[in-house]
Amino acid sequence: MSTGLASAGEHGTQRLVESELGVAASPMRPLVEPSDPHADAPSVHPDGNPREAHAVAPRINHTFKILVTGPFAAGKTSLIQSVSQTDVVSTDVVTSGDESDVKAHTTVAMDFGTHQLPEEGISLLLFGTPGQPRFRFMTNILKGDVDVVAFVVDAHARQTHAAAGVELRSLLSDLRVPAVIAVNRCDDQEAAERVARSLGALAGEPVVPCQLISPASGRNVIVEILLALLDTLEAAESTCGTDAS
Amino acid sequence: MKQGMRVVETRAAASRGLDHDSCHSMTTDPTSPAPTVDGRAWTTPPTGPDRSFAPPPPPPPPVGSQRPTPRNATEVLDEMTEVIAGAHGALLASVDGFALAQNETMPNEASHAAMLAAAVGLAHQLVGMGGGEQLRQLVVDHDGGLLLLWPIGETRVLAMLTESRVDQTRLRRFVRSRASLLADHR
Numbered sequence: 001m002s003t004g005l006a007s008a009g010e011h012g013t014q015r016l017v018e019s020e021l022g023v024a025a026s027p028m029r030p031l032v033e034p035s036d037p038h039a040d041a042p043s044v045h046p047d048g049n050p051r052e053a054h055a056v057a058p059r060i061n062h063t064f065k066i067l068v069t070g071p072f073a074a075g076k077t078s079l080i081q082s083v084s085q086t087d088v089v090s091t092d093v094v095t096s097g098d099e100s101d102v103k104a105h106t107t108v109a110m111d112f113g114t115h116q117l118p119e120e121g122i123s124l125l126l127f128g129t130p131g132q133p134r135f136r137f138m139t140n141i142l143k144g145d146v147d148v149v150a151f152v153v154d155a156h157a158r159q160t161h162a163a164a165g166v167e168l169r170s171l172l173s174d175l176r177v178p179a180v181i182a183v184n185r186c187d188d189q190e191a192a193e194r195v196a197r198s199l200g201a202l203a204g205e206p207v208v209p210c211q212l213i214s215p216a217s218g219r220n221v222i223v224e225i226l227l228a229l230l231d232t233l234e235a236a237e238s239t240c241g242t243d244a245s
Numbered sequence: 246m247k248q249g250m251r252v253v254e255t256r257a258a259a260s261r262g263l264d265h266d267s268c269h270s271m272t273t274d275p276t277s278p279a280p281t282v283d284g285r286a287w288t289t290p291p292t293g294p295d296r297s298f299a300p301p302p303p304p305p306p307p308v309g310s311q312r313p314t315p316r317n318a319t320e321v322l323d324e325m326t327e328v329i330a331g332a333h334g335a336l337l338a339s340v341d342g343f344a345l346a347q348n349e350t351m352p353n354e355a356s357h358a359a360m361l362a363a364a365v366g367l368a369h370q371l372v373g374m375g376g377g378e379q380l381r382q383l384v385v386d387h388d389g390g391l392l393l394l395w396p397i398g399e400t401r402v403l404a405m406l407t408e409s410r411v412d413q414t415r416l417r418r419f420v421r422s423r424a425s426l427l428a429d430h431r
Contacts, residue, residue, distance in 0.1 A: 091366035093340035094400055106341050109363035134342055134359040 061121035066225055067143055068111070069171065070152035071160040072131035073102050075184035075212035077111050079152055080128045082218030084113025099132075106130065109138055115222055124225065126150075133163075143171070148228050149179040150221060152212070155186035155195050165199035178228035181207045182221045318346040321423045326350060329419060331411035333390070336404045337397070337427055338362055345401065357404075365394055365402045382417070395420055398428040 068076045081088050091109035099106060111128030127146075129139045151168050153161065172179055181201050183192035192209035201207065206224045210217040315321040322335040326348050334351035338344050342359035351357075368383045385392035386409070393405045393416070403420060 089370055091363070091370060093362070093366060095341050096339045096343060096400070099341065108340065108342055108359075108366040110367070130363070132342070132359075134356060135363060137356060137360060138363055 059121055060116065060118075060123040063123045063125060064147040064229060065145055066124050066126050066148050066150055067139075067146040067175075068126055068128040068150045068152060069139055069167075070131060070182075071154070071157070071164045071167070072099065072106070073157065074131060074152040074154045074160070074164075075182070075210075076128045076131065076152045077107055078184075078212040079150065079182065079210075079218050079221060080111045080113040080126045082212055082215040083115050083222050084126060085116055086114045088113045106132070108135065110142060117226075122226075124222070139171075143175060146175055146177055147232070148177055148225050149175065150182055150225060151179055151199075152182045152184055153195060153199060155183050155191065155209075161195065161198050169200050178232055179205050180221060180224040180228055181205055182212070182224075183207060183209050184212045186210065315423070315426060318427050319348075321426050322346055322348050325405065325419060325423070329407070329411065329416050331408035332416070333406040333408070335406075336361070338402045338404065340365065340396075340400050340402055351406065361394060361402050361404050365396055368394075369396075395424075397424055400429040400431075401427060403427060 068079055070076055077088075077090065077092065081090075089110070089112040091107055091111070092105040093108050094100075095102070095104060095106045107128060107130045109130070111126070113126045113128075115124040115126060116122065127142045129135070129142055149171060151164075151171075153164050168179070168181075179201075181192075181196040181199065183195045186192045186195065186209040189207070189209055192207045196205070196207040206228065208221050208224050210220055212218055212221075312324065312327075313320075315324050318337050322337060325335050326332045334348045336344060336347040336351050336357065338358035338361050340362055342362035344355075344358035347353070364385075365380070365383060369380045372378065372380050380396055383394040385394075390409050391407045391411060391413075393407060393413070395403045397403050405416070405420075407416070
């Protein structure tokens with residue numbers, strides 16, 4: 001996957017986050033400085049539907065690959081379905097055995113969706129994995145060239161947290177990319193942080209409480225993904241600056 | 246060798262007192278495209294103008310049997326590998342990746358059923374790329390032979406390992422004739 005992580009540019013990424021939000025992302029990280037010339041720019045899609053706002057096909061210059069993973073029944077498919085602007089490629093099948101007591105359908109290969117910010121020329125490709133350990137080979141296939149990991153966990157499914165934590169740390173030590181922890185079925189930031197800590201999430205890894213059956217909640221996760229990309233870009237640029245001097 | 250095998254298949258089929266649908270499968274033109282292997286389809290013949298599903302002729306009279314009628318999925322899989330020349334092993338899995346039955350000759354790896362389910366899950370999506378609507382068969386052609394996969398109804402997947410030279414037309418017909426025994430009839 002050829003991505004534009006190193007070339008997207010901080011300016012563009014900051015604007016794309018602003019556009020996605022419509023407002024500043026979080027009180028901890030103000031995105032729109034008063035002097036920002038784009039601060040008064042209209043939102044890309046104030047009605048939440050970018051396809052209506054942009055009748056002309058956008059020109060996509062930068063593509064980022066997002067791996068949406070986490071334990072069984074955490075909400076990975078729901079996240080992709082809630083934010084994808086294209087038809088989601090889904091491999092849902094009916095569940096059997098004990099898993100059918102948890103939910104009726106499950107992903108067996110992958111989910112695929114996209115989320116574009118047309119004015120910024122940014123496209124996020126969302127690859128969702130199955131959650132059960134027997135499908136681990138799919139995660140291994142899908143994780144190549146990932147830019148950000150979106151790790152989804154169900155706040156109420158505590159029995160999944162220990163294994164999820166092991167999987168999260170193992171995946172990130174392998175990939176060495178930023179992660180966003182989406183704590184599904186949770187409305188409270190502190191509660192979500194507690195869940196994330198129980199997974200072994202690091203202090204700098206953003207945690208998003210969300211209700212992934214809601215598109216608005218899914219967009220909050222997208223915002224944090226964009227912020228993670230921005231942070232990575234800034235870090236890469238500062239490294240380049242250090243190297244140059 | 247092949248002729249002998251065919252006799253065995255025919256006898257086994259006849260001895261079971263083939264039901265309406267499996268008899269149909271035995272008389273299908275081998276040159277026609279393989280229909281979906283759907284356990285329900287073989288027990289409930291569709292009605293309507295589609296002549297490919299016209300009522301089949303009556304079954305041939307029983308001529309005796311050399312093997313007992315398979316009663317469960319494992320016996321069906323054993324029968325398949327014995328009757329079909331060049332078939333090494335068969336595995337029945339749920340569409341969500343659990344092994345349900347398999348031959349002793351089939352490699353016993355826990356991940357296989359999950360991989361088969363994932364492959365068929367993706368293949369269902371790839372059907373749309375060609376403008377189709379239903380997956381009939383998935384073939385993995387490799388230097389060691391063939392891996393053939395069929396969806397069985399909505400909830401199961403049948404996999405078969407064979408030699409490259411296996412008679413696929415005959416194999417497909419055989420699988421279709423046994424689909425209702427392999428399908429989930431919940």
